[in-house]
Amino acid sequence: ASTLLAWTGANVEDSDELTHAYHYTKSVFNDAIGGDFNKAIENGFIDNGGNGSVPADGIMADDCIAAIKSRKATTSDLIIYQKVGVRDGAYGNTPWAHEMPDPVTKVTWDNYLSVSMPDAEANNWKDGDIVNLSAGDGKIESLPMVIQPGQAKGTYGVALGFGRVLPNSVKNDLKDLGKNAYPLVAMSKEGRASYLLANPTIEKVDSGYEFARTQTHNSIEGRDIVREASLDAYNKDNTAGNVFHKPAAISLWDSHDYSKGHHWAMAIDLNKCTGCSACIVSCSIENNVPIVGRDEVRRRREMHWLRIDRYYSFEVPTDKDLSMSLVNGGDRSLKSGEYMTQEKVMEAYSEATDSSDYYQNVKVVHQPMLCQHCDNAPCETVCPVLATTHSSEGLNQMTYNRCIGTKYCGNNCPYKVRRFNWFRYNENEKFDYHFSNDLGKMVINPDVTVRSRGVMEKCSFCVQRIQTAKLSAKRENRKMGTDEFTVACAQTCPSNAIVFGDLNDSESEVSKLYGNDRGFSVVEELGTKPSIKYMTKIRNKKETTKPKAH
Structure with missing residues (x-):
């Protein structure tokens, strides 16, 4: 002014x-x-004690009812929404927001037209088709398509915040990224924006678009990776969903003695995890995890130390007998109310019923997956140069200057949480995000080594924070409190789904969670003895005698 x-x-x-x-x-x-x-x-406010009325702004109830009735009469709707990372474009220049997988589709570095499975089959659309989209007075050309399980028939979605015009000096994947969806936003005579448009027109113009996805398989294939139960069952028995036969453990490893000092561990509550992926970004920033860009993610070379696996299961609407090969488990009978978790079973059911409407009724679970810091770590036994070793406090450690890049550890890890540096991402003009300029380097954490080409890396349980707390306590001549710090992912989690602490401290929250009847370890039958426990997912629904979803 x-x-x-x-x-x-x-x-x-x-x-x-x-x-x-x-x-x-x-x-x-x-x-x-x-x-x-x-x-x-x-x-920050003024209390005038008045009883002022809210202006009506000319909106009449009859007009609202008429608008709702007209909306119901439409055959399809286009929803223009904001992605978790980029939002409306406010964070469009932030590479971390683009490298972070979408919590639902697991697509990075792109926006797309999201369609339901029934609509895709009815129009013979495939994942990766390229379409022209028109709605109202707006149009987007050459927009790729994603077929999204759980999406309602007759609904379509496209995200804002992409298609930004950047100067020629930008040489990374932020340039010419995605399509601008703002021209589709409808404006009323009163100047109000409408992000819901009726009867969009979709025209297929090409196919074969390859997304940069971090997860391409949606189902758990009946494996014991996620455990769950109904609320009714849990109220009757705290171990509901977590009762499995466990054979006596026989190990070739010598057990570790954690009776002295600390024993660091983590607990993750599947009830609380919403899949928002804030932990992924915070971990990357804290530990100098490089941003590799769309093309490298497409090659399955993302560097995230932590990922969130998202699994779907689908309810069987009607009883059906399926004829299947022995390779896929043989013939089986499905009952209404059961949940399908195997893709071959879903395909057979779709063929037998000539319908994919059941894809709209989806059950979802999000599971954060990171290095489990196993006591019997398979990665440690195969490293020929002892680049990965076990600490006296339960940490699976990496010594970067020893690593020669055999990738044996990554091959031997049952959790697939190790990452290999295919390039030197810092000081590399092909990965010019923030590691290659003086200003960008200001965000690098000085307490964490910037890794070079040819070495493996993974979650370290933020060992630099552990050491900082120890040194602070030593300087102040006191005992370190195990609750005076936490790891980056736990600190950032908005729902407190991740808890980190010392198992040797009986008063710590993680120690109490380890004693919870809901606690289980992933693929514990392998005998790896992980230092991460997951809490069984309890669903607030009526108890059923049908087989569990996972």
Whole structure:
């Protein structure tokens, strides 16, 4: 305001050591509102004690009802939405937001037209088809398509925040990224934006678009990786969903003695995890995990130390006998209310019923997956140069300057959580995100080594934070409190699904969770003895005698 006034020739000099803008704002406040200006600034609001009415703004109930009725009469709807990372484009220049997988589709570095499975089959559309999309007065050309399980028939979705125009100096994947969906947003005569449009037109123009996805398989294939139970069953038995035969453990490894010092561990509550992926970004920032870009993710070379596996299961609508090969488990009978978790079973059911409507009724679970810091770690036994070793506090450690890049550890890890540096991502113009310029390097964590080409890396349980807490306690000549720090993912998790701490501290939250009847370890039958326990997912639904979803 002061600048505009100065252009008009007004005097905008400071007075009484306060800026002209301050005096101008105060004068406007006194003229328009009145009262104690300083008190209003301090409180952030004005309590006038009035009973003012909310303006109707010309909106009539009959108009709203008519609009709803007309909406129901449409054959299809296009929903223009915001992605978790990029939002409406406010974070469109943030590479971390693009490298973070979408919590639902697991696509990175792209926006797309999201369609339901029934609509895709009815129109003979395939994942990766390229279409022209028109709705209202707007149009997007050459938009790739994603077929999304769980999406309702007759609905389509496209995300805002992409298709930004950037200067030629930008040489990375942020340039020409995605399609701008704002031209589709409808505006009313009153100036209101509408992000729901009726009867969009979709025209297929090409096919074969390859997305940069971090997960391409949606089902758990009947394996014992995620455990769950109904709330009714859990109220009757705290071990519901977590009762499995466990043979006596026989190990070739010597057991570790954690009786002295610390024993670091983690617990993850599947009930609380929403799949938002905030933990992925915080882990990358804290531990200098490089951003590799769309093409490398497409090659399955993403570097995230932590991923969130998302699994679907689908309810059987009607009883059906399926004829299947022995390779796929042989013939089976499905009953209404059961849940299918194997893709070959889903395909056979679709063929037998000539319908894919059941894809709309999906059950989802999100499972954060990171290095399990196993006591009997398979990666440690195969490294020929002892680049990965076990600490006295239960950490599976990496010594980067020993690693020669055999990738044996990655091959031997049953959790597939190790990452290999295919390139030197810092000081590399092909990966010019933030590791290759002086300003970008200001965000690098000085407590964590920037890895070079040819070495493996993985979750370290934020060992730098553990060491910082130890050194602080030593300087202050006191015992370190196990609750005075936590790992980056646990610190960032908005739902407190991740808990980190010391198992040797009986009062720690992680120690109490380890004693919870819901706790289980992933593929514990392998005898790896992970230092991460997951809490069984309890679904708030009526108890059923049907087989469990996972």
